[in-house]
Amino acid sequence: MLDVIRSLKSLLKTSRIQIDNDVFRLHYAVTVTVLLAFTIVVSMKQFVGDPIDCIKSEEVPQSIINTYCWIHATFSLPSAYDKIVGKEIPYPGVDAGYLPSDLSSQELKYHKYYQWVCFMLFFQAALFYFPKWLWKLWEGGKIQALMMDLDIGLFAETEKKQKKKLLVDYLTCSSGQHDWYALKYFFCEALTFVNVVGQMFLMNLFFDGEFLTYGLDVIQFSEMEQSERLDPMIRVFPRVAKCRFFKFGASGNLESHDALCLLPLNIVNEKIYIFLWFWFIVLAILTGLVLIYRVVIIACQPVRVYLLNFRFRIVCPEDLKTVVKNGSIGNWFIIFMLGLNIDPVIFKEVIEELAKRVKTDRKDVA
Template sequence: MNTFCFFTTTFTVPYVNATKENLEKLLEAKELNAQLLDTGNLAHPGVGPYGIDSNEPIVRHAYYQWVPFVLFFQGLMFMIPHLLWKKLEGRRLRYLVDSLRYAAFSLQEKEVQVGENKIPSKSDREKKIQQVRQLFQDGVYVNKNWALKLMLVEVINFIHIIIQIAITNRFLGGKFLRLGSTVWRNGLDSSVDILDEVFPKITKCTFHKYGPSGSIQYHDAMCVMALNIINDKIYTAVWFWFIFLFICSVLGLIWRLITYILHARSRGFNRMIFSSSCPGKLNPWRVLNVTRTPSYSDWLFLVYLSKNVDPLVFKEIFVGIAQDYEERSSMKKPLLDLEDSDKYA
């Protein structure tokens, strides 16, 4: 019988003519079910007398057959923003970081082999750091669209979370949005709760059977939905996980907006960002030189570079970039210096 119920649509009886648009009647249905359970007149929530020709409303449950497929499909959809970013970013940062992975250990004049890893020599380290400085100055390695692509993927990730919540809510008959909050508010000890409404463990089904004379007989059967014991816990955890991802996505967009506004305006903000990646104190003038001139894409790429290389190596790169900017700015003032020297000669 349970096998028959699994492959056919089961149903429960809400006992009152309640609809999703009528909250008062939904509450009445819950109270009535609880009262009947307490008095022993109801075997399980949503399971009770129902005639074949009855006009009493019922709630059909057919989603449980599709739960594994829907969860698998949603898991694949979560890979879309990640794969999109890998495609747009082109692994630029990874290729650059791989050459600097063991640069902090470069203490010898020759390259050292340690297992499968190679520690570059001092000269190779200096060449690679100089290469990073030159690429940053020329603006060849990172174009202006790099940050725009990153922000686009972050917005897509935020929209994707909303779409996943909407898909799950539609799949569970519009009851997913209040699932976690109701469980949190009422706890798991109530006799009738939202988990019994969305994931009933005991349901009803009508079994058709031929009688001795060949006519069809209708048998009112009670079915045990064992999988719903797992499904209710899965989707309760999914509800809290989606809320966590939604909050993280919102905070990520707010942080991205703050960095875009302050990256070239606040010296204190940049000192806070880069001081965590550079051992010791940073020269405020050099911080100002590095963060005031480049575009937001260059600044953001420098931030991500600081998170993926050794702090000592990044500080050397940061100081080198600051020196490059100082040299460029000093080359623009020779004529003014000559004129000033003539005045006071």
């Protein structure tokens, strides 16, 4: 088990080549690792025992009851949530004072998601990794190819000059041809926001409309008086629920058997999803701010100059202004990414040479 969890560390390793930002990495590295770790935990019997354990009827083997209730789902009675535990009912949502024929399906709250939590967590992890996979496919190793190992900086002077010249020649000749490349990355960033917000609604659908307000309900519960509060985690993830099993009796009549089932896995599930609720909220806010930041960058050329100057202080501001002013958003994006990946001194020299080329071209045109 621990060996499997340790293997997830590979997702958290930072690559030598940066082709995205920190918030993007929170989606495909941190969140995916957390979701896969949760998937492993809820799948391991050794932590919580059997996923379901029902009080058996003398006429029905316990293994049959357990398997049946696991397959067909357990249920709670919403009308029993407000009753006094220990006096009127044994547990919130569990009540014996009813006849099965008197209850409609609307009066029973079925917990059909219990069996599918581990699969849903894995599916969520795949969705969080998808934007990364798509960007890696579209990026195609362009930044790595343009770097030409210039991140090391330990070259013979002749080789260094040759590689810098090749890079400057490429940036000069391909000016205005990287807009689509940049827009693909911006699209993947937007996709991460759509994914995290969409997953909030997906989880709400999965938990029968309980997830969107789950975190707020837990906060409100902690502030209520002990005597009048019902733990929302128990309402969404009950630890004890009921199950009804039908069979034919000896004379051929239909018999109904009520079972009281323990759901120990919900002790883990409730903690997992309260963490995910707050994590998704934080992630959605951070990603939303990144999208606003991208819109400002696309719309305002001076902001692009400021960001390059702020991030790469070693470079002459005038050179940065010259390069950005005479280039498109795609050029700016390529230059910014190269600055993150190659040696700072070499990057400074590349920008100086690129600015000279731009000024020379402008004089020739004039």
